Each structure stands twice: as C-alpha cells, then as structure tokens.
Amino acid sequence: MNIHFECKKFGHCFGRRPSLAALTLLLTMGLAMTGSPSARGQDRDRVYPIKGAAVTGKIVERTRDRVVVEVRGNNQNVPTNELQRIIFDGEPQAFSRTKDFAAQGQMDQAVEEFKKIDSGSLASDAMKEEYKFFRGYLAGNLALRGRGDPANALKLLSDWVREDSQSHQFYPAAEMMGDLALASGSADAAAKYYGGLANAPFPELKLKGNFLQGKALLSQKQAADAKARFTAVIDAKLSDPLSLKYQKLAKVALIRCDAADGKADQAIADLEKIVDEGDSTDSELFSELFNVLGSLFEGAGRLDEAELSYLKTDLLYPMQAEQHAEALYRLSQLWSKTGNAQRAADAKLKLGKLYPTSPWVKK
C-alpha cells in the first residue's frame, strides 16, 4: 500500500521497536522518576564537609538546608552551611574537578574544567541539576570579574532556581544572584535575592544575608532600612570568623550611613581605628574601608587624602572587583576635578577594560 502525505517533511525513524534491554531501562527510569526527587543518589556519593572527613554513602535527602547520607544503614546529616561539595557517584571526572577548583576559589580553572563536561553524559537528575547550577554560577563569577554579562548569568541562575529551589546549592546561588543583580544595577532585585540568605536557618548565613541586604538597600538610598539591617548584624551574638568579618563590614557601612548625616570627622576617626586594629590582608574589609574613607575625605574637601585612599584600593586590592571598580571610578572623577585629565582618562579606561559590565562604568 502506498500512502501519501504532501504537507509533511519526513522526520527520523520511530518505527523501530525498542529492544527488551532498552525497555527495561526505560521502565527503570520510569520507576525511579516516581520516587522522591531528592532520593535518587547512589551508594558511593561523597559528601565533603568544610571541616572533617568526607562522608561516603547514598544520598537519601538533599535540600537547601541539609544533605542526608545513608552510610551502612545509618543516616548522617550534613547541614548545607557546613557543606563544601558533593561528588555524585558516577559523575564525570571533569565535573568533580570543576567542583574541586570552585571550592578552592580557583574559578578560572573551574571554568576550564566545566567546559570539558559532556552534559549528555550526566546520568542522574541530581547531576544535571547541579550542572545547570554551575553553568550559572561560573558564568556569574566571570561576569562579576568583567568577563561576561551579569544579566545573562542572572538569567541562568534564575531559571535554575525556578527548577530546583530546594537544591543544596540554593544559598550560594542566592548570594551570587544578589551580586549579579547589584552588578546589573538592580539593587531592589539584589535585596530580594539576598533575602534568600537572610531567611536561612543558619545564624551566620542569616547575618551575611542581612548585611548584603543592607548594602543593597543603601545603594537605593534607603538609609534607614539599611541601618536597621546593619545594626542587626552588629548586635548578633556570634563569634565565628565569617560572622565577625561581616560585623566589621556592617560597622563600616553603619559609619558610612552616619557620615551621610554630617558626622564625617568622627566617621573618619572610627574607620581609621578599624584600620589600625584590623588585618590588612582581609582584602574585602580593607578595600571597602579605604573606599569609604576616600569618599569621606572627598566630602570633607581633603582631596589629597581621598586620592591616596582610593589609590590604596586600586593598588593593594585589585582582586576585589566591586570595590576596585568603585575606586577606579572615584579616582577618574577626582582626577577630572583636580585637572589631571590624562590620569582621569587612564583610570576610566582601566575601569572599562577590567569591568566592562560594571555599573560604575555606566555612571
């Protein structure tokens, strides 16, 4: 019998009957899919906490707050604030290396490894989900360093969160999304994303989230709300190093708020005290400190000191992308004001070259 079909373009073959083995596999997958989404792990998943030995076993639960691993019939609970990374049983080596590099902060190497992953070879949904997370997270990291579009990275992560909002990577994603939103000039969105951290059940993440929210609010000129957040951070009774660091940053931010109310001299003295008592290898804190000092000096008409403060951030802490971009912007403005056009142009050029997508470039 001949049959005709004028309007159709002939596609691929579907008539081949599935083999028994394929059918079994399909059925197995079908059954697996009916189970809990977070209980698809294998027997040799490895869960690396930040401190202590890795836990090897079968992941039986994986949420934004904890990962539960079944080890020889007993369940072990790893809270996500103590989690460094997970290596799923059977995941490609390149993927494991990606996570390893990322955990060590070697993001360029992580990106290179990530490129080697054949996404088609990811056997489980958990791997696929985490693959999507890393795609967005690494893109975000590059974007924050001026090597990509923050908006694109943000979209990747937003899409991922929509699909996998209970992932163990939720909190890193929330922070990154906030950073990206800030970098894209959407401070209100940033405050919303940081809210993910602020709502965490872990005190230090909650504190960090509050600080970051305060920062985002401050950039929207919502000083009162921002101050409330910073005060909450400072008042928290925590003593771990991360919390102490954010408390210092909150103190700096609070001083900045107060200075805006006309207490510049006192603010400068307070900040210099933090400099004198601090550890200048803490680049996040010190770059922020010097930028704030620079703006206070500039506001008080002490332009030489302002210039030197911004130069400290520029020359000593160029790895702190956000603060470095701000310092370059402030220097270009200051030098324009003081008639040093060539240096102003150079600083602006450097800013555009290093951080083409930074909001400071657009100011």
Next chain:
Amino acid sequence: MVDNQQSLRRTLPNLRVSSGLLVGVLMSGTFLASIPTCGIALGEEPAAKFLERLKEEGYYDEGLKYLDISLQRNRLPQAMKGEVDLERILLLQLSLKDVRSEKAVAEKIAAIEKGFKDFLAASKDHPRRGETLLKLADMYLAQGGQYLEEAKLEAKSDAGKTKAEELRLQARASLQLGFDTFGETITYLRPVLEGMQGANVKPNETERLALREKLQTEYRQGQILQAITSKFLAETYEPESAEWKKRLEDADTRLADVADKSSKQAGAKYLSLLNRGHVQALLRQIDAARESYNRVAENEEPGVFRTWRVQAVAGIVRLDSSPASGKYEAAVLRGEEQLKMADSRERDKPEWLDLQMAVAEARLAWLKTIDEKNDEGKYRNIRREARESLQNLAKRPGTLQRKATELLKDLGIETKVNEDTKLPEVKTFEEAVRAAQGRFNRAESGDATLQILDRQLQQAAVEDKPGIEEQIGIVTEDANRDRQQAIELHQTAFTLYRDGDSRDDLLQARFLQSYLYLKLGAFREAIAIADVILRTNRGSDMVLKAGAIELQAFAQLIDGTPSEKQAEWIPVFKGFVTRLVEVAPGTPESNQAVDVLASLAMREKQWDQAEEYFQLKPNFGGPKEFLLGRVRWAQYRQNMYAHRQDGTAETPEDTDLLQRAEKLMSRSYEVLEASNIDAKSLEGTNDLIGLYLQTGRLDDATRILNESGKGSIAQSENIADIDAKIQLETQRMRLQSLVQLAGQGRLQLAADEVAKSIAAMKSLSDQTGDPNMLTRSLQSLAADLQNQLETNKDPAQQAKLADAFKILVDQLVGLSTDAATLESIGSAMTLLASNLERLPSLAAKVPSLMQSAEAAFEKLRGLPESELQKIQRKPEEVLLKLGMAKRGAGKFKEAHALFIEGLQKSANNITIQIEAARNLLLWSGGTDAELLKQAMLGTERQANKKNLVWGWGQIAQTTSRYPNFQAEFFEARLNVAKCRAQLGDAEPDKDKKKKLYEAAIGDIRTTFVRFPELGGKTSHDEFDRLMREVQQKAGQPATGL
C-alpha cells in the same frame, strides 16, 4: 687600537644599560627587603606595601604626599617613621625621569644629593646605609655618563672642542665621586657582612638572614658598578695615555674579582664577565677577552642572560675581525650563526641590531684584505652582504643609523645620491622642525606630481609608458624618503626641545609626525602620537585633527586584521573613542568613531555593548542605531514567539528590550532626512511602524507611514531601484494599519482602498519572482493581527479587530479572482481562526472567520485547473482546505461529503483520511455514538468490504508501519482512546460504560507500554491528561500514566 677604542665607545650605552639591569637582576626591592613583615601588616596601615606599589606604578608625587600627610597625622607604622626622609629622597630620585627642563633636573639632583648626604650623616648604622650609598653613587655615575656622551657629540666638530674638554672634566669629577662613593659602600658593607658570616646568623633568624642576603647583593652591586665607573673614567682621558690604561686595568682587576667570587650569583658573575670582556678588548688582550666573552656566550639561560649572550657574541665578532686577530670569516660565521637564532620579536632590539652592525663591520674589514681583481666573485658577495645589512640598519632610527649611513657612504652607495636627499644636520628644536616641515611639504607635493603622472600614464602611448612608470617609481621613492626623513627630524626635534621653545610648534610637529606615520603605514606609531595630542591638548583645534588621524589609523589596523580577530580591537579602540568623545563631544569625528566602535560590537553580536557605545554620542540616531534598533525589535519578537510556544508571559526584560528597540528606531527615524533615504532606512522605518502597530500606537504608525518626504510610503516611492520585497512590506504595514484602525472603529474599510492595496502587493510580489511571497506577506499580516488579538485584553476591541480582519478578507474574496490571492487569504484566515480557537473569549468568532476562509477556497475551487497550476496547487489540496474550512465553520456534513470526494480520487491519502476522521469526531459533539463509532472504526463501506473512510483505528494501524508518520500514529491512538471514552460517556448502561472506559484505559496503556515516550512531551501530556480523566470516570485513582 683604533678599532678597540671605537669598540669601547660603542659599548658605552650598553654599560649604562648594564648598570640599570644590574639593579633589576641583583636587587629585589628595597623597603620590603629591609623589613620583611611590612607586606603583611597586622593591626596597622599597610604603609610599606602601599608605598612600594606607588613607586612601581610611577606615582612618585603621590608617594611624597603620602609620606608627608601620614607623618603629619601620625599614621605611619613605627617601623617606617625613621626612614621617611630616605624614602622621600628615593622617591625624588625616581621622579627625575619625569622632569624635562635642564634647570629643574639640576635643582632636583642637588636636592637629592643633599638628602642622601643628610641621611648618611645622621644614620651611621642604619640597615639601609649601604643601599643609600649605592643610590647616591649611581646618581653620580649617571650624571658623569651624561656629560661624557655630550662631550663626545661636541668633539665631532672643531667648534665644539673646547666645550667637549669642559664636559670631559665635568664627567671626570662626577665619575670620580661615583667611584669613591661605590668604594665607600664596599668599605662600609664589608665589616657588616663579616659580622654576619656563617654561624653569626642562626637559621631561625629569618629577618637577619634576609638582611644578610640584601647586603650581599648590595656589596656585589657596588663592586661591579665601581669597576664600570673606572672604565668610564678611563674614557675621560686620552686613549693610550697612562691614566687611561691604569683605569682600565683597575676595572679589569675588579671585574675579575667579582666574577671569581660570584659563583652563587649568576647575574653578578656573567655581567662582570661581559664587562670584563669589553675592558680586555680595549686593552688588546684578545685571547683573554675572547675567553670572557665565550663564558658569557656559552650560558644558555634565558632572560637577561640571552641579552648578554648576544652582546658577548658581538664582542667576539669584533675581536676576531680586528686587524690584530684577522679571523674575518670565522667572525662573520659566528655572528651569522647567532643572528639566525633571533626570533621576529627580537630582531629590532638594540643588542641584536648591534650584532648585525658588528657582522657588517667584520665583512667590511674582510673586504680590505681581499684583492678585488683576483677574487672578484668573493669580493662582490661580501660587499653585497655588508651593504644589505647596513641598508637595513640605516632604515632604523637610533644610534646605529648614522653609523650605518656613514659606512654605506664609504662603500660608495651614497655617492650616487643627490645631495638634497641627505638628512639635514640640525642642532636646535627650531631647526629640526623647520627641516622636517620642508621634507613634509616636498613629500606632499610629490603626491600631487604622482597624480599627474598617473593621469599621463593612462593616456600615454605604449612606447612612452616605461618612461613614465620609471618617473613614478622615482617620485614615489623620493616622497617616501622625504617622509622618513621628516619623521627622523621630528624625533630629533623632540629630543632637542627645551623650555624656551614654542609649544605650538611642538604640537604641530607631533601632529605632522602622526600624519606621516599614517601615510607610511606605521599605524601603531600614528596612533601613539595622535593619542598624546588627544590626551594633552583638550580645547585645541588640533585635537579633532589628531582624532581623525587616530580613527583612520585604527580603521586601517582593524581592516588589516583577520575578521575573526577584529573583536580583539574593541577594548583599545573603545578607549580612544571614549577620550575623543570626552574632548570633542558631538563632532563628526567623535560621532563617526562611536559608529565604528558600535559597528564592530554589532559585528560581534555584542548588542548590549553596541547600545552602550551609542550612548557616548550626545546626539542620538543614525543608520547604525536604526540597525541596532531593528536587531532589538527582532530579538523582542523572537522572545515573544518563545513565550507563546512555552506558554509564558512577557518579562520586564522583554519590555525593556521593546522600549530600547523603540527608542533606537524612533530616534533614528526622527533624524532621518528626505535627502538621505535608502533601502536600509526604509527597512528600519517599516520595522518601526510594525512595532507601533503591535504595541497599539496606531497614530504613531500612521504618521510615520504617511509622513511627507520621509514616511515609509514616500520612501518606497522615491528610492531608486528599491527591492520589491521591501516595498511589499511597506504595503503590508499600510494594510495592517487600515485593518487596525477599522478595528478601533476609527475607519470604515473601503473596498476600493483594500483592492488598491492588494493589487499593489500582488504586483510587487510578482516582481520578486517568488510565487509564495504574497502568501507569506498575508500570513505575516494574519500572524501580527492574531498577536494583536491575543495581547489586546479588551474583549470589545478584540471582537472589533477580528471583525475588521474579516471585512478585509471578505472584501478580498469578493474582489479577487486571482488564484494566489485567494489561496493566500484563505490560508491566512484558516490559520488565524485555528489559533483563535485557543482563546476562550474569541472562540465564538471562529465559525464566522472560517466561513470567510470557506468562501475563499470555494472561489478558488471554482477556478480552472490551469489557474491552480500557476500557483502550483492540485485540485485535491484545494478540496482538502475547503473541507477543513467548512468543518471549522460547523458545516460537518458538507465537509464530510468533500472528504469523501477527495478519498474517492485518492483513498490512500493519509492527510484526507485524518481530516475525515477528525471531522466525524468533531461532528459527533462527543455525544453521537454512531458518529463516534464511525470516527473510530471508519465508514462508507465499499464493494470490496473495506471502508472508504478509515477512522482512527485503521489510521493508527497503517501509520504504525511507516516510520515517518510518528506524530500521526500517536494522534490516531489518542483519538481511538478518546472515541472510546466518549462512547462511554454516551452509554447509559453502567456496566457497559465502565467497560468502555476500561477499554479506553487499555488503549492508552498498550500504547504507553510499547512506546513510553509517546511521541514527545506534548503528546505524552495529552495521553496523561486523557488517562487521568478516564481513570476518574472509571472510578479508579487518577494516577495518569
């Protein structure tokens, strides 16, 4: 001897370089080395590190400022307070290189000297005393070297002899001070180091260990520099005099000592050996010098050791080609062997050029030993090779150029050249600038001559052409030489510039220099100089000219780069554009630069960046922005399409994209002038109208459509040779605007107006030669109107719009007898109606719209077959479409008859079979059991006992055997289950009803077990939905698949 003296003079610059390099090789920072913990400051300002970074980046004044303010405010760490004065002097010394006037240099040197001396007097045991002494001595050495250079220049003319002597004495005084101070350094450091020897410093005393290492480095540095100073001192005496010899021997002894004792400091060892080779060569200790050079040349380490290796080989070449040695051939071979190892980036470095010179000189020396008559071939070859090397060197600006020119002259190369082509000798800035201007003017006038010669060449007789071509060659060569000389003269002028010279002339000279480089194709150089003008002459007219040159040079460089690498230019080009915009905003030059930058970005699909670049222009709009706006508009439409496919809503980002598209295109349209319209502007204008129509801004759309002179209709009529496709788009926009206006009740669609539009569109479509063009255009119109209907939330307006479209179609059908038109509007209407079925508020309109489609197809069916052939359609296709339209209009019986008619002609036509089965299913209304059975099992039994209409069951059976009918198979299987379930609905008997439901569930399950993917997600979802529905009706848990 003479050769050796010349050799020493030649090495003078090298020695200065060596002393500079020495600092880099032997020293590793100053402040940090003295206080190892300063870099990691806990509990204090990171002052030392900051000061170090300020120095590294050349922020010397800021460094001074920092020290003053910090001291005043008591902000310096304790460890630094005692060294502020020294640091201040070191900063002053570093800043010397930025000082231009002689007077300021002298003042600064005096201040530095005083500062160093004060510090030394006050700090007898300071750990940085050795370092300070070294800096002071190095300053004396540099000063003495400068005087010596000037003395040599003066000595070249008879008039300068007295001045030369005076300068030599000044040089000697400075160098002696340097020599003594280096000696003092060594004397001071020796006992200190002795006190720190061996077990005097324990392995756990890290700070003292670091200090010992630093002092050892300073000690060696002092020794080598003292020896080098001794060699310089020799030069201040008459060659071969006793003092000359004594000083050289002293240098030799010192360098030998350092080389012997520096086995663990490779830098000190090889640098000493290299300089010892130079000294030994001057002393005519040929074998010893060769030995020293060989030891350096045999060291294969990279970096600065490679530089020294090349210098050592040059030394060997000179030694072997000296009359005393006479190994000319060996010298040339050794030099050539080394030269072959140079990579392309190295060839222009001073040490490699000097090696080339040494080899050329060796060849010239060799020539003198060969009898030209007896050994003519060999003589000619050596001479040619020497000439080629020298000609190459003569092209390169620098210290070797003049020498190469002189040697060429010796070879008789220049004797043939006109006297006027020689580079004029100039002594002042003014002279140099004037001479450069003369060469420049002559080159420009040469260009004018070339134009005349080119014209003559075109019109000349064949026999005259070779003569003219030769003339062109000569004039071109002359002009290029003049430009090259103008460049050299400018370079000389820049070095001769003093405080009293005219700044305007300096600016003009810089501008001409950049222009000359541009003309000679040295684009990078042109950019570098133009950029200096741009940066430093804000407010001057010259800025625009410099900007234009820089833009042109960039354009040439970018054009000359492979297209896949052109994007790499964006960052640096952006820097230039930003500067130009800053200094000359709104000028044609800066606007053009922004356009080029944005075009580059657009070529790389960097849309956001391109948009950002356009913001650099104070006045918006233009062809490039129009293009970018169109891209944004296309992106927006693409997103909207994706949303429709995915069932998602427009995001704020999409809205932003739309707004940006509108802004870019509207600004570009507003600045468009009737005199500048072209195909691109019309495409942009059409897109802008499309945007306005889609966003309901009908008044804007109508204005731009009809605006006199530059509206899209005016453009379409006035642009010559415009593509019919673009004109067709204009007509489509016009028609769409009419329909939408009618949709708002603001216009009555007049039949003749519609007819006019369609006729115009038809005519344009015919011109394109594509028979489907009109169809596509009308389908686009339908799609846009459908979009309007979907996005318009006001049901009243939606209804009006649908009605307006229907009016359009009905009038078209009534007016047209053209097969293509009828087919197009019928298809467009079917498409629109099918899509509206999904919208509950408009579903009621579907039958009425389908009636319009039906009318179109009915009329089409009535046309002769020959007319259908013209549009490449078969009668059964028309019949099928008519059947579908009738079904859509609710005329199931008529549709059934048509499908039967079609199947009687072609029973195996699967498309007709499917439409016939679908018609029966719809006709049943889900309640007519008989029709449902027919839809499932078929009907119209034939004599052969087979059904003419197969029904879904047989369709499924048939398509399952054909791999290309996957979608049809699953649709048929789904509809079998659906029919069975609806039969269950219609069945009053409870048991039978249940059995029917269970059978429907069985149908689905069987299909799922065999094909778990069920033909893809959409189809899978439909099966799942039906499964759940039937399971519920059958009283089972609604678990779905």
